[in-house]
Amino acid sequence: MRYRSTRGDARPRNFSDILLAGLAEDGGLYMPETWPRFSPDEWRAMRTLSYPELAARVIAPFAEGAIDIETLTTLCRKAYADFDHPAVAPLVEVEDGLFALELFHGPTLAFKDMAMQLLGHLFEHVLTQRGERVTIVGATSGDTGSAAIEAFRGSEHLSVAILHPKGRTSDVQRRQMTTVTESNILNIAIDGTFDDCQDMVKAMFADDAFRNEVHLSAVNSINWARIAAQIPYYVRAALMFGAPDRPVSFAVPTGNFGNVLAAWAASQMGLPVRRLCIGSNRNDILTRFLASNDMSVRVVEPSLSPSMDIQVSSNFERLLFELLDRDSEACADVMTAFRKTGRMDVPHRAWQRAGEMFSGLTLNDEETSAEMRYLYAQGRYLADPHTAIGIAAGRRGKEPGVPMIVAATAHPAKFPDAVVAATGIHPPLPPRLADLFERSERFETLPNDIARIEAAVRAHRLHGHNR
Ligand SMILES: Cc1ncc(COP(=O)(O)O)c(C=O)c1O
Numbered sequence: 507m508r509y510r511s512t513r514g515d516a517r518p519r520n521f522s523d524i525l526l527a528g529l530a531e532d533g534g535l536y537m538p539e540t541w542p543r544f545s546p547d548e549w550r551a552m553r554t555l556s557y558p559e560l561a562a563r564v565i566a567p568f569a570e571g572a573i574d575i576e577t578l579t580t581l582c583r584k585a586y587a588d589f590d591h592p593a594v595a596p597l598v599e600v601e602d603g604l605f606a607l608e609l610f611h612g613p614t615l616a617f618k619d620m621a622m623q624l625l626g627h628l629f630e631h632v633l634t635q636r637g638e639r640v641t642i643v644g645a646t647s648g649d650t651g652s653a654a655i656e657a658f659r660g661s662e663h664l665s666v667a668i669l670h671p672k673g674r675t676s677d678v679q680r681r682q683m684t685t686v687t688e689s690n691i692l693n694i695a696i697d698g699t700f701d702d703c704q705d706m707v708k709a710m711f712a713d714d715a716f717r718n719e720v721h722l723s724a725v726n727s728i729n730w731a732r733i734a735a736q737i738p739y740y741v742r743a744a745l746m747f748g749a750p751d752r753p754v755s756f757a758v759p760t761g762n763f764g765n766v767l768a769a770w771a772a773s774q775m776g777l778p779v780r781r782l783c784i785g786s787n788r789n790d791i792l793t794r795f796l797a798s799n800d801m802s803v804r805v806v807e808p809s810l811s812p813s814m815d816i817q818v819s820s821n822f823e824r825l826l827f828e829l830l831d832r833d834s835e836a837c838a839d840v841m842t843a844f845r846k847t848g849r850m851d852v853p854h855r856a857w858q859r860a861g862e863m864f865s866g867l868t869l870n871d872e873e874t875s876a877e878m879r880y881l882y883a884q885g886r887y888l889a890d891p892h893t894a895i896g897i898a899a900g901r902r903g904k905e906p907g908v909p910m911i912v913a914a915t916a917h918p919a920k921f922p923d924a925v926v927a928a929t930g931i932h933p934p935l936p937p938r939l940a941d942l943f944e945r946s947e948r949f950e951t952l953p954n955d956i957a958r959i960e961a962a963v964r965a966h967r968l969h970g971h972n973r
């Protein structure tokens with residue numbers, strides 16, 4: 507399988523190349539040159555596989571020519587060995603016809619572990635093979651950072667610098683990142699929003715000299731490997747409800763558009779998906795787009811669901827590329843103008859096509875709290891604020907006879923304040939994190955200034971944080 511950039515300029519590469527490269531050199535996002543498709547019989551044959559076997563089977567065509575399926579299966583077995591549920595991602599019926607696909611049974615209690623645990627093993631594998639060392643820089647609104655730090659802590663093949671927006675994550679999220687002691691991990695709190703952090707990461711990639719000097723790599727969902735590793739759980743859930751002989755719909759609380767894009771990718775691979783319903787908080791750029799083709803950036807506002815406090819949804823570019831029939835020149839033009847004006851001009855026909863599959867629902871903080879309270883009162887389902895938004899979107903998009911599967915993206919214990927306020931229940935952290943609030947924290951606070959951040963990343967690469 508070869509990959510090309512949504513903006514066309516970068517040379518085509520294989521899976522291992524794009525795993526390490528992260529973002530394409532022209533600023534675009536890598537996409538597979540073609541969509542691998544499974545036949546109905548091939549889907550059916552996956553019904554009996556364990557989660558790691560199924561994940562390897564689904565990811566294998568994306569890694570073709572770079573990593574063989576036996577190796578992938580071994581890496582997947584290692585990646586999912588320590589999840590605290592035997593099904594890895596169990597399904598729970600929340601109400602009639604609506605199911606939560608719980609993606610938070612990994613080490614850091616959010617869906618990011620589902621891909622990041624595998625990425626940890628993929629990076630080790632490829633870097634060992636090549637004898638290389640890279641620097642990962644990541645932007646986080648709380649969950650990607652903790653998952654990446656957990657997956658890469660202690661590795662000799664890479665140093666990791668994670669940028670989070672100061673004061674805009676939950677305390678649990680921040681402490682999961684800043685209490686890690688391994689010397690290859692650096693946390694930087696930025697005076698700004700998640701979008702500022704993400705802009706900084708992209709600016710570091712655009713700085714060729716810096717990029718080459720530190721061998722820059724990415725583990726945000728701008729990295730295609732993240733999306734590929736998020737497809738299997740949608741496949742597994744759909745198979746459990748009778749796919750490919752019966753369609754399903756998915757609802758996904760959405761910020762950077764990576765998770766729902768993975769569900770859409772599954773549909774491109776031949777999985778029968780009826781609808782994709784996205785849920786947003788007050789940072790509702792995506793739901794405004796779906797409702798009225800208004801993709802205009804506003805100020806990022808803090809909300810009860812801080813992981814989705816995002817305005818510029820990086821992965822939307824991948825969908826746009828498809829909606830524009832893979833015309834990379836047109837895609838590059840739209841993205842360049844968006845960057846300049848803060849307003850994306852999506853051609854009317856492309857917008858209509860998006861609406862054929864996607865719908866959106868926005869919940870403000872009061873509505874999110876009310877949804878959490880309702881779920882607990884009705885069926886004792888304790889949802890974190892992100893999942894609650896997804897469930898509300900799923901309920902709105904549900905059709906008779908089509909199971910609605912909602913991505914439950916975080917454990918309620920990651921957002922205890924919001925959960926207690928809505929339900930009166932204080933969800934405990936699992937025993938391995940019970941002393942999280944007694945551990946000491948370590949992070950640097952920096953202004954939103956590329957030179958200062960590059961200097962910190964460079965120094966950390968050379969000396970580690972125990973310098
Ligand atoms: C708990 C949680 N829910 C939902 C989202 C939104 O997912 P995505 O950014 O893939 O759209 C995030 C952040 O990515 C998250 O951490």
Ligand SMILES: N[C@@H](CCOP(=O)(O)O)C(=O)O
Nearest residue numbers: 646647648649650726727813
């Ligand atoms: N919500 C995310 C934001 C980054 O998303 P990613 O999927 O692109 O890594 C977070 O928690 O950090």
